[in-house]
Structure formats: structure tokens, C-alpha cells
């Protein structure tokens with residue numbers, strides 16, 4: 368019945384658009400009540416016409432628990448950790464090392480800076496624009512397959528947006544829990560006598576490792592993309608900042624605080640400025656991720672044993688643990 372198909376298609380488009388505006392653009396259009404009304408209507412139409420159900424429908428976010436635990440997933444490209452810088456001298460030394468290898472002046476090198484979110488790192492794989500796999504970082508080479516849990520996050524697109532859909536995209540990013548959601552969760556946990564989490568990072572990691580996606584679906588988690596580990600067709604001689612802008616058009620949230628800066632002094636200033644407003648962000652960060660912006664230079668610089676030569680993480684002193 369074309370009338371029915373029209374209504375189902377319209378509802379899906381409205382729900383996907385509402386997700387994007389709420390979670391990526393921070394400009395919600397639908398109220399939660401409007402969102403839920405449309406979702407219920409779509410669930411009813413799909414229940415009456417099961418042949419219409421497709422895995423990328425907004426109604427298919429919360430599935431069944433994986434029968435026997437999470438499968439082990441090998442990352443096609445290792446999720447390596449970053450080397451650390453602790454002060455301005457370390458940042459300048461990092462920039463000098465990069466400049467030497469690129470045979471240019473440190474003050475000419477373009478860097479990006481973004482807050483280093485303190486959550487749980489995950490990887491999402493999209494084939495022909497559809498989410499096919501999601502995994503935890505694990506030990507960097509092998510993680511746990513938690514696709515069913517990641518599907519419950521409304522900031523994780525079930526299918527990519529727009530017309531320029533890549534054949535293959537592997538997005539890396541951080542799943543975080545904001546302070547407000549963390550405090551509300553622990554408040555409920557104390558009332559119910561269930562597990563109270565020590566900090567938002569543990570709460571995010573613990574929520575992603577729930578065997579039952581219905582539980583994960585109730586947790587206030589957000590996915591923030593920070594890298595495209597694989598992209599086919601690739602973007603050739605692009606930059607990290609252009610890649611992040613492309614991810615936003617594909618439906619992902621990526622750091623609103625990302626800045627392109629030239630030379631180490633500007634990077635040091637960014638780290639000082641962000642440090643000054645660290646307590647007002649509403650979510651935990653443990654530093655600043657500093658990257659060489661040009662992807663061509665990132666490829667040229669490569670990695671040392673365990674961490675990229677082209678990136679480092681400036682770390683702030685640990686904050687006193689949140690008293691629960």
C-alpha cells in the first residue's frame with residue numbers, strides 16, 4: 368500500500384532528522400514527546416506490516432542481548448594510545464620533532480587541538496552507509512563486539528546521512544556521560560541499591576558492557592567522533608579538520624572545540640585557555656589532543672612502536688575523584 372509506505376518513510380526521515388538536530392547540531396526541533404509519538408506510530412505501523420521493518424529503522428535501535436557474551440573483534444587498524452605532553456616545553460619539543468621530520472619550521476606546521484574526552488573509546492564500521500559493527504577499544508588490537516549496545520545511542524547513526532556515502536567508513540570516537548546524566552544515574556542507583564559508579568568514565572564503559580541493550584538504552588551516553596580510521600574512497604590530501612567536518616555531514620557529532628592552529632605557541636595558548644574552562648564543560652576531559660592537521664603529513668610521520676609521531680596528548684593534572 369503506497370500510502371502506508373509513504374507514511375513509514377516520512378516518519379523515519381523525521382526521526383532521523385530529529386536525532387541529527389538534537390545530538391549533532393545541538394538544535395533540537397522535536398520535543399521528546401513529539402519524538403516518542405512518532406516513534407510509537409512507526410512501531411505500530413511496522414508491527415502491523417512486519418515486511419516493512421528494516422535494520423536501519425529508528426525502531427530497531429534496541430535489540431536482543433547477544434546470547435553468549437560479546438564476541439572478540441580484531442581492529443583492522445589498531446586503536447593506539449597517544450604519547451603524553453605535560454607542559455609547554457613538551458608541546459614545543461613535540462612540534463620540533465614533527466618539524467624536523469617534515470623538514471620545515473615548527474612555526475609553519477598547522478596543528479589541530481581538541482579536548483581529550485575522558486570516556487570509553489569505541490570503533491564503528493559502516494559498509495555502504497549502514498552500521499555493521501561496533502567495538503570497544505580493548506587492548507588496542509582486539510576489542511569486544513558491542514554493536515547491539517552502540518545501536519541504542521541516538522548519537523550513533525544507524526545509517527549515514529547525505530548523498531556522498533562512502534563504501535567503507537570506520538569511525539573512532541569516545542562515548543561519554545555528561546556530569547548531569549552521571550549524577551542522575553548514581554542517584555537512581557543509590558535509591559535502587561544497584562551499582563554506583565565512581566566516575567563518568569567508568570559509568571560509560573560499564574554501560575557499554577551491559578549484556579542487555581535494554582539497560583544500555585536507558586543510560587545517558589553520547590558518541591563523539593574523533594577520527595576516520597578507514598574511509599573508502601578516501602579524501603586524498605585533506606586535513607583532519609576537513610575530515611571532522613565531513614563526519615558531521617555524515618551524521619556524527621565531533622568536537623565543537625576543535626581548532627586549527629599554526630605553530631606550537633598557539634597550541635600552548637589553546638591548552639591554557641581550555642584548562643581555564645575545564646570545570647565549565649559539563650563533561651570530563653583529561654587533556655588536549657594535538658594533531659598535525661594535514662593527513663599527508665600524518666601518513667609521512669607514521670607511528671613509533673605504540674603511538675603516532677603525528678599526535679600527542681597534553682594532560683592536565685588528575686582532578687580529585689568525584690565523591691559519590
Ligand SMILES: Cc1ccc2cc(C(N)=O)cc(O)c2n1
Pocket residue numbers: 447448449481482483484485486541593594656678
Ligand atoms: C588518534 C587519536 C587517538 C585517541 C584520541 C582520543 C581522543 C579523546 N579521548 O577525546 C580524541 C582524539 O582525537 C584521539 N585521536
